[in-house]
Amino acid sequence: MRISPLLIKSSIQDSKVATISPTSKTATKKIINTIDPTKDLNILEYGPGTGALTIPLLKKISPESKILAIERNQRLYNHLSNVEDGRLKLIKGDVLNLPQILRGLNLREEFNIILSGIPFSFLPEAKAEKILEQTEKSLTREGKFIAYQFSPKLKSLLSTKFSSIQESKTLLNIPPLRIYVCQKNPKN
Numbered sequence: 459m460r461i462s463p464l465l466i467k468s469s470i471q472d473s474k475v476a477t478i479s480p481t482s483k484t485a486t487k488k489i490i491n492t493i494d495p496t497k498d499l500n501i502l503e504y505g506p507g508t509g510a511l512t513i514p515l516l517k518k519i520s521p522e523s524k525i526l527a528i529e530r531n532q533r534l535y536n537h538l539s540n541v542e543d544g545r546l547k548l549i550k551g552d553v554l555n556l557p558q559i560l561r562g563l564n565l566r567e568e569f570n571i572i573l574s575g576i577p578f579s580f581l582p583e584a585k586a587e588k589i590l591e592q593t594e595k596s597l598t599r600e601g602k603f604i605a606y607q608f609s610p611k612l613k614s615l616l617s618t619k620f621s622s623i624q625e626s627k628t629l630l631n632i633p634p635l636r637i638y639v640c641q642k643n644p645k646n
């Protein structure tokens with residue numbers, strides 16, 4: 459387990475950081491392997507934190523792909539702002555305000571991939587539902603929502619928005635992580 463002093467400091471002041479260790483390398487690999495890097499992708503990431511997924515993802519995606527990452531914690535936002543890669547746009551904000559954030563950026567785009575590490579179990583159900591609704595609307599027809607969570611609570615809510623949910627678990631993360639790969643219109 460890699461404890462991060464930055465995550466410890468951030469989570470003491472902000473319970474929504476919800477972890478003191480970044481997602482493990484094994485879990486990161488498993489999550490990133492669900493993404494096809496041969497395509498040019500428009501990726502939206504909720505809660506990048508220290509960049510545990512963002513940074514390996516930048517190494518894997520094509521030169522024409524883009525990541526828009528939204529982080530609400532100021533300290534973690536400042537930390538990740540040091541990443542210099544023209545394909546990454548980092549926004550300090552709350553994903554609950556996704557429509558306003560996209561309008562502010564003059565973006566009407568749909569995303570092929572929406573990746574989320576935010577702790578849905580810390581949110582009242584109405585807010586979690588609002589985020590999932592916005593997520594579903596912001597995906598391309600065959601886009602994927604990939605959510606990784608410590609808690610199993612999210613699954614029932616996911617099934618109200620997505621017709622296909624593939625669930626896997628990785629024990630090589632502390633705590634063990636559930637990965638949900640969701641699509642509204644799966645190919646098969």
Ligand SMILES: C[S@@+](CC[C@H](N)C(=O)[O-])C[C@H]1O[C@@H](n2cnc3c(N)ncnc32)[C@H](O)[C@@H]1O
Nearest residue numbers: 475480481505506507510529530531552553575
């Ligand atoms: C469990 S950590 C995951 C961090 C990182 N993605 C990783 O895999 O190690 C959750 C992250 O989501 C951020 N977060 C929580 N709620 C958020 C929200 N509503 N909008 C944007 N970011 C949020 C936290 O500040 C934190 O960085």
